[in-house]
Amino acid sequence: MDNFISRIFSKEPSSADKARERLRLVLINDRTDLSSDALESLKDDLLDVISRYIKIDAKSMRINITQDGRQQRLIADIPIAGPISRKY
Amino acid sequence: MSAKVITITSGKGGVGKTTAIANIGAALASKGQKVACIDADIGLRNLDVVMGLENRIVYDLVDVVEGRCRLNQAMIKDKHIPDLYLIPTAQTRDKTAVSPTDMIRLCNELRSDLDWILIDSPAGIERGFKNAIAPADEVIVITNPEVSAVRDADRIIGIVEAEEKGTPRLLINRLDTEMVKQNDMLSADDVVDLLAIHLLGIVPEDKAVIISTNKGTPIALDTNSLAGQAYHNIARRLLGENVPLLDLDKSSGFFNRISSVFGSGEK
Numbered sequence: 001m002d003n004f005i006s007r008i009f010s011k012e013p014s015s016a017d018k019a020r021e022r023l024r025l026v027l028i029n030d031r032t033d034l035s036s037d038a039l040e041s042l043k044d045d046l047l048d049v050i051s052r053y054i055k056i057d058a059k060s061m062r063i064n065i066t067q068d069g070r071q072q073r074l075i076a077d078i079p080i081a082g083p084i085s086r087k088y
Numbered sequence: 089m090s091a092k093v094i095t096i097t098s099g100k101g102g103v104g105k106t107t108a109i110a111n112i113g114a115a116l117a118s119k120g121q122k123v124a125c126i127d128a129d130i131g132l133r134n135l136d137v138v139m140g141l142e143n144r145i146v147y148d149l150v151d152v153v154e155g156r157c158r159l160n161q162a163m164i165k166d167k168h169i170p171d172l173y174l175i176p177t178a179q180t181r182d183k184t185a186v187s188p189t190d191m192i193r194l195c196n197e198l199r200s201d202l203d204w205i206l207i208d209s210p211a212g213i214e215r216g217f218k219n220a221i222a223p224a225d226e227v228i229v230i231t232n233p234e235v236s237a238v239r240d241a242d243r244i245i246g247i248v249e250a251e252e253k254g255t256p257r258l259l260i261n262r263l264d265t266e267m268v269k270q271n272d273m274l275s276a277d278d279v280v281d282l283l284a285i286h287l288l289g290i291v292p293e294d295k296a297v298i299i300s301t302n303k304g305t306p307i308a309l310d311t312n313s314l315a316g317q318a319y320h321n322i323a324r325r326l327l328g329e330n331v332p333l334l335d336l337d338k339s340s341g342f343f344n345r346i347s348s349v350f351g352s353g354e355k
Contacts, residue, residue: 014271019235020278026235027242027282069284070245070255 028065032072039063046076055081089122091202093195094326095224096259097248099240101211103232104261107297107307109208110138111316114306115323117172121203124163126194127177128220129210130185136176139166140304150178153190159197168309183215188222195223204326213247221248227256228288233263233274242283257288259322264293265336276333289322291315292336 013021029035034042043063050056057079066073096105096112106127113125126149127135136142147162152175166172178185195205209220221227227248231241241258248256260276267273276290294315300307308319314336321331 016268016271016274016278019274020282023235023238023274023282026239030239030242031246067282067284070249 024067028067028072032065034065039065046078050078057081089200089203091122091124091195091199091205093199093205093207093223093225094228095128095207095209095220095226096228096230097209097217097220097244098211098230098237099213099244100231100237103230103237104291105211105230106134106138106208107301108228108230108259108261108291108319109135109206111306111308111319112322112326113139113172113204113206114166114169114308115319116204116326117166117169118308118320119323119327120171121327122171122201123204123206124173124175124198124202125206125208126175127208128186128191129208129216130177130181130183131179132210133177133179135174135208136164137304138301139174139306140168141166141174141176142304145176148176148178149194150181150185152194153186159194168305183210183219186219188219191219192223213243221251221253224253227253228259229256229283229285230259230261231279231283232261233268233276233279238274238279238282245283245285255285257286258283259288260290262293263290263336287333288325289318290333290336291318291322292334 043061046063047056047058047061051058060079062077064075066075096109098105106129109125113123117123125135125139127133128149129135130150136145141164144164147157149162151157152159152162162175163173164176166174191207198205205223207220207224210216229241229244229248231237245256248254258280260279263276264273268275276287280287292314294307294313296310296313297307297315300310307313307316308323310316311320314334318334321334324331
């Protein structure tokens with residue numbers, strides 16, 4: 001009960017929350033054999049290639065691996081830098 | 089008769105494979121099924137003590153494979169339930185004494201005379217585990233609601249799928265409802281979400297399991313215990329019945345009882 005009350009007054013996540021989050025990350029890592037460092041350099045390379053064709057907002061780019069059943073999905077959300085100025 | 093071969097495995101040790109085999113075997117046999125439980129953990133014999141049959145061993149799995157006895161000489165009859173048998177493993181040999189092909193041949197020989205063959209896999213992902221899953225028609229992965237056990241279960245599921253044994257079904261063992269309520273244990277839903285496979289059953293944390301193991305009597309024979317009921321439900325699901333998950337929330341029964349009196353219970 002002490003535990004319960006102290007949790008209401010603090011923002012500390014419960015131990016089950018921590019277990020869930022740690023497992024989520026460790027399973028993605030195990031299933032894809034991709035460390036967070038490797039994911040970062042994938043992100044940099046991706047940025048490099050795409051920037052050759054189109055101007056993108058590198059700071060807001062997000063790249064994530066999500067779980068869909070037992071299938072892993074690599075999701076990249078890459079905002080295009082705007083506004084696009086057209087030449088007449 | 090043509091028996092279905094089920095292997096129970098976990099990756100991590102100590103999550104309850106042997107206890108699950110003994111109890112699912114007992115529950116199936118108590119419903120009139122003819123069942124053999126095979127201990128495939130060579131060198132670390134344990135299923136015999138959990139079933140309370142340790143004093144009756146004459147021949148073992150390796151004796152059968154190496155031709156020192158006939159198969160039925162190594163089948164020990166259970167003392168509680170008719171039509172339940174144990175094929176014990178060898179204690180003084182190692183896992184290389186048996187090959188996956190040996191296990192397939194052995195199970196094929198047994199199939200015609202039984203309804204179920206349950207194989208207790210050793211922990212790990214090496215030869216002993218490969219031996220245990222080779223003859224399996226279906227694999228059951230057992231885990232506890234803990235980070236390390238769930239992680240190993242995920243690895244095992246991947247390997248079982250890669251070996252083309254289909255997607256295993258999941259058994260969650262030792263779930264403590266009180267701790268889940270306090271948010272200090274992963275819930276069954278959390279584990280199912282993370283592993284993304286079909287749930288076969290949940291066995292709650294129950295002190296009666298240790299007491300029954302002390303005596304060498306399966307908890308499945310005690311249908312007053314929650315764990316015993318859980319194993320019977322698992323057996324019924326294996327037999328193809330559609331059995332809802334056990335209500336594990338009996339301790340906070342007051343509001344449940346009131347709401348069921350007024351017919352507004354959720355269940």
